[in-house]
Amino acid sequence: xxxxxxxxxxxxxxxxxxxCISVVKTLDDMADKFKHAELTWVSLSEECSTIQLAxxxxxxxxxxxxxxxxxxxxxxxxxxxxxxxxxxxxxxLEQDLIASKKVASAKNILxxxxxxxxxxxxxxxxxxxxxxxxxxxxxxxxxxLYFTRLTSRR
Numbered sequence: 001x002x003x004x005x006x007x008x009x010x011x012x013x014x015x016x017x018x019x020c021i022s023v024v025k026t027l028d029d030m031a032d033k034f035k036h037a038e039l040t041w042v043s044l045s046e047e048c049s050t051i052q053l054a055x056x057x058x059x060x061x062x063x064x065x066x067x068x069x070x071x072x073x074x075x076x077x078x079x080x081x082x083x084x085x086x087x088x089x090x091x092x093l094e095q096d097l098i099a100s101k102k103v104a105s106a107k108n109i110l111x112x113x114x115x116x117x118x119x120x121x122x123x124x125x126x127x128x129x130x131x132x133x134x135x136x137x138x139x140x141x142x143x144x145l146y147f148t149r150l151t152s153r154r
Contacts, residue, residue, distance in 0.1 A: 005076050006067035012083045013059035019090045020052035026097045040122055047129050048093075051086070054136065075146075078139060086132055093125040 027045035062079065070076050100122075 005073065006062055009066060009076055009079055009083070010059045010063040012080065012087075013055050013062065016055050016083055016086050016090065017052050017059065019087065019094060020048050020055070023090055023094050023097065024048045024052065026094070026101065030097065030101060040126075044093075044122060044126055044129070047126065047133070048090070051090075051129065051133065054133075055083075055086070058140075075143060082132075082136055082139065086136075089125070089128045089132055093122075093129070096121050096125065 024045050027041050027048065030041050058079070062076075066076060066079075
């Protein structure tokens with residue numbers, strides 16, 4: 001794999017990290033504003049913060065190691081797909097947060113009742129995030145096994 005692919009992967013990680021940071025800030029703001037839903041907001045915020053940190057570490061690792069260890073490009077391709085899916089999941093969450101924030105801030109009581117429905121949507125987002133974390137965890141464990149096998153052969 002050429003160094004350009006490692007750089008592109010690291011750049012994609014950076015984009016996902018920025019979106020996670022934005023989502024975390026919005027969730028923290030909303031947790032302060034809507035105390036009745038605080039547990040959901042705080043939990044979701046923590047999950048996004050953890051995902052952001054994980055992708056930050058993956059970005060560092062990819063920049064330093066991926067181009068020399070992934071000659072087939074298979075790992076890079078898998079990580080790129082994970083990043084794209086993560087971006088879709090986080091972007092959808094971000095869009096719903098923006099919409100929820102507008103509804104919750106509305107003066108009209110009828111519009112504010114939509115907020116309950118948004119709480120269910122947030123739980124769906126939480127499930128998708130957990131699915132992403134599970135898939136990424138499995139991928140990283142497989143990578144660790146692969147590299148352990150490589151180093152034991154040397």
